[in-house]
Amino acid sequence: MALTVHDVDRFEAFRPRLEALAYRLLGSASEAEDVVQETFLRWQAADVERIEVPEAWLTKVLTNLCLTQLTSARARRETYVGQWLPEPLLAGDPMLGPADTAEQRESVSYAVLVLLERLSPGERAVYVLREAFGYPHREIAEILDLTEAASAQIFHRAKKHVAAGKARTGIDEAAARRIVEEFLAAATSGRTEPLVRLLTEDAVSVGDGGGKVPARAKAFEGALAVAKFLRGLFKPSEAKRALVGGSPEMYVRTANGDPAVVAVVEDRVVGVMCLEITAEGIAAFRNQVNPDKLERATRQWAAGDQGEPLLSAF
Template identity: 40%
Template sequence: MTGREGGDRRVDAEKERADLEFPAENGDKELLARRFEADRNHLRAVAYRMLGSLSEAEDAVQEAWLKLSRADVSAVENLSGWLTTVVGRVCLDMLRSRSSRREDPLEYYLPDPVVRVADTTDPEHAAELTETVGLALLVVLETLSPAERLAFVLHDMFAVSFDEIARIVDRTPAATRQLASRARRRVQDATPAPGPDPRRQREIADAFLAAANGGDFEGLLAVLDPDVVLRADGGRVLAGASKLVRGAEAVISQALMYAKFRQASLPVVVNGAPAFLSVVKGRPAALMSFTIAGDRIVGLQVLADLERLAALGFTKEELARAA
């Protein structure tokens, strides 16, 4: 999980070309804007991991642009690094503000998913956002303190030095290293082992759905880990649907109950993992994604927040494909 991400490596060449064409010392705002655009996907990826919210990530990136447009960066040698730390600082402030006013129980909360229909090509920005970061990991990151999350995300995911992070959190590099170390232990303790290849994961997810629709208790038991955890987030509209369920038999009971109300399902991919969108009367009703380790489902994340589901942007044509 340490080092640069695969998505960042794909755009390294683009960034290097941009550094040559639009150096930071050039004060021309139009050239700076073009240079910023070369980093936008990377900055969005940083903000998404920091915040777990697509809309807030966009806000953080926009705030970074405003700071860049007002700053004198003629002496900045590494503009990409400067922008990364700016976004980190903006996100830290947003996390602290969120912590002071948060009312929703974290045990039920699900971060915003990045969703695509299963048989379509990943848009470039979606690939940037979801590279190596699953919904289950984002759930764990929500449990960290703002400073711990910043230290872990910037250092372990984006290779920012502890000296740079220390200046953001106003601590010594040694104290910042300890922040990242504590966060890393919590992430490692809560993160499941790697799953099988994507094709096999989809087969397991399909088997779960078929067994649930068929009322097949034994079939569900065969694909669920004994200690599987189901986390459901109903948002403000369906707050009563929010729950945390542990253990295979309890999860099976929930799955069989949900199956009675499901009208149609559309195979989708959520943050790189197999998922299904439940469609009722032509509208998104619930999004279920799977965390798979070995050949068993160890986690299910169900987003039933109708407001957030409506914002996912599925077209009528896509929803009509649900079967």
């Protein structure tokens, strides 16, 4: 049955919410877009006049498509070259979704998206539906074909797993930006000591190059090891300039609500380094340099006036 203009408009009204849900479930903007498009095709093929609650129907279809995607993604990530990190979204991207509460903002943070990878697909779905979108367990049970009691139990278990992996927070946005600026100054000083002072003792650094850009297969662990790596990373060289196509300009921005360093070459985002900042110092650096996972960020970046960079590197 062909969709009417009204039916298409009804779907488009839900698209932003569906994209935000799919992104949180999959950790990939491009995969989220694909799943939302598949959901539209299912909507197009359905007898939409008999669907009493379109939002519930669309959410159920999308969530189950994402569960299938997550199951296959786990197999693909076993052969992924190096570390796998989510696709970062810059501030203002509508796919970041609802941010009215602290729980909603935290659920899309880069650190939490990384932690969600440890959950089973079912746990991740329950956690996202409840924590990020506020669905009651009765509706989650209907979406996932569970009992309400099972939904509540799964959510409790998932939330416990996420909480156990989170670093301690407690720092405001202005202080976080100041620390990022101090970090860049220290990283480009050519010395290790200033960096060590900014890090927690158990700091880690992880990079995702996807086999297309050099990135260490294992994380750097410990303040000294991380500081030495970062000192070398920001040390200028012709080889690095050749690798990214020029001398990157560094901007302090937010990605997924976290403080971040965005590296740009001629309006092309070549790296997004998300920093996990706690009251004790910088606890983690998660550096996305896989060009496939920076295409959306590049489109957004090129569409606006970004002002002057904080510094140029390499």
